[in-house]
Amino acid sequence: MTEYGPRPVDRRLPTEEARDLMTLVRELADREIRPTAAEEEDAGHFPRATFTLLSESGLLSLPYDEEFGGGGQPYEVYLQVLEELAAARLTIGLGVSVHTLACHALAGFGSKEQRTERLPDMLGGGLLGAYCLSEPSSGSDAASLTTRATRDGDTWTLEGTKAWTTHGGVADFYTVLARTGGSGAHGITAFLVPGDAEGLSAAAPERKMGMKGSPTAQLHFDAVRVPDSRRIGEEGQGFAIALSALDSGRLGIAACAVGVAQAALDEALAYTAERQQFGRPIADFQGLRFMLADMATQIEAGRALYLTAARLRDAGLPFSKEAAMAKLFCTDTAMRVTTDAVQLLGGYGYTLDFPAERYMREAKVLQIVEGTNQIQRMVIARHLAGPEKR
Structure with a gap:
């Protein structure tokens, strides 16, 4: 490497x-x-x-x-x-x-x-956290979640199943969104649940095409009791809290995508400079040089986009649209760049001896997590043209 x-x-x-x-x-x-x-x-x-x-x-x-x-x-x-x-x-x-x-x-x-x-x-303090929003039947439509928290005096009892939880089963604490009221976005509340809470269990980790070292699992809440002191915000405020977190989280995914893309470009640059064909490095061939130039340009554009959104956030200005744009562009860029890196390495790119194939497998998930890129397009369009009229 x-x-x-x-x-x-x-x-x-x-x-x-x-x-x-x-x-x-x-x-x-x-x-x-x-x-x-x-x-x-x-x-x-x-x-x-x-x-x-x-x-x-x-x-x-x-x-x-x-x-x-x-x-x-x-x-x-x-x-x-x-x-x-x-x-x-x-x-x-x-x-x-x-x-x-x-x-x-x-x-x-x-x-x-x-x-x-x-x-x-x-x-x-050495603790590691996880975030529990998605459910088996509630992904992009997060407001339809069904995990329920029922209050009894100063204690809440959580029942339900969360899905696609990164660090599921190994985290020390979970931020959990659960339904405390009626249907829709206004009946959801946030809780901080200890990882060792009685009644909380994790299913076997999902078998994934990439990021195999990061456990992703369903979490089962079977009469998990938490005190009201672990409720975060007001009752019914949970969905607004979740959306606020996701705007920032999308910037994190964008930055990770640029990192993976940059690593793939570095690998491709090193390989094409060393690999000899027809008596010269393959990096001397114009077709490959143009691929490298396009990869580098896309990475720089993605980096500039996520930094622009971050500076808006740091200034206390609205950045939801820019966060969606950064997540969309950077993760699509990571997929293109890692695929091109595999192509530039030729047969070696398809082997486990080089990291290019791992980068390509890992890039794919970044187009899905923290809201699929189709959802990002919906968010951007709403900022530009307003909500859809049915």
């Missing part, structure tokens, strides 16, 4: 502190993640020790307030860290994004007491 090639990231990082942070991340990725990524993914090994190391290094808390143990970094910086981690191993980059998503509800909508009591451990 090639090294993750030099890129001019410094011009995108706003402070010296951020540049030092990126140096730390690259050193950690080169030393602890990249060397064993292919072997561990092939074995389906979940890298819990790596997530513990990231927590100890302050990399699971970057975009949250320092008051509660966060890193106090803007999203503009946090996303570039995600890109770097995803380039080394998507299981790690996406895992950090999911953990950040799982902390969002409490950080943004919890009471001061809840945040003071729970956030420091969630952000820097």
Whole structure:
């Protein structure tokens, strides 16, 4: 495998502190993640020790307030860290994004007491989170979820099944959206459920074409009891909390997609410079050079798009449309670039001896998670033309 090639990231990082942070991340990725990524993914090994190391290094808390143990970094910086981690191993980059998503509800909508009591451990105490919104029959139509929470005094009882949960069965806490009222979006409430809660169990992990080291599983809630102190926000506010988290989460997926695409381009550049045909490197052939140029251009465009959305978020401005655009463009770019990387490596690209095929398999899921790219197009269109008229 090639090294993750030099890129001019410094011009995108706003402070010296951020540049030092990126140096730390690259050193950690080169030393602890990249060397064993292919072997561990092939074995389906979940890298819990790596997530513990990231927590100890302050990399699971970057975009949250320092008051509660966060890193106090803007999203503009946090996303570039995600890109770097995803380039080394998507299981790690996406895992950090999911953990950040799982902390969002409490950080943004919890009471001061809840945040003071729970956030420091969630952000820097070695804990790992997961996010439970989707269900077997409720994916893109998240407002139709049926997992129910019933109140009895100061205790809630959760019944139902969640699906497609990243870190399902290995997380220490779950942010769970459950129905507490009538049908539709207004009857949903958010809860913070401990990973060891009685009655909570995980099914066997899904058998996936990529990201085999990241467990994705159904979660079963069988009379899981949680105190009202673990309810996040007001009753019925859960769907608004979920949508708020997804806007930020989509930027995380966009950054991860750019990381995977950049890793595939680096691999293709190294291979085409070394591979000789007809007495010269194949990188000298114009057709292949043009493919490399297109790949690099798409990656730079995707990176610029997710950074633009992040800067809007950091400025406190609306960024939902731009987040959907970034997620759509960056993940489609990752699919194109990784496919082209396999093509540029020829027969070797189709073998397990080179990482290009793994990048291509991993890129596909990024077009699906955090809202499929068809949903992103719907979101963008609503911002441009308003809701559909039936």
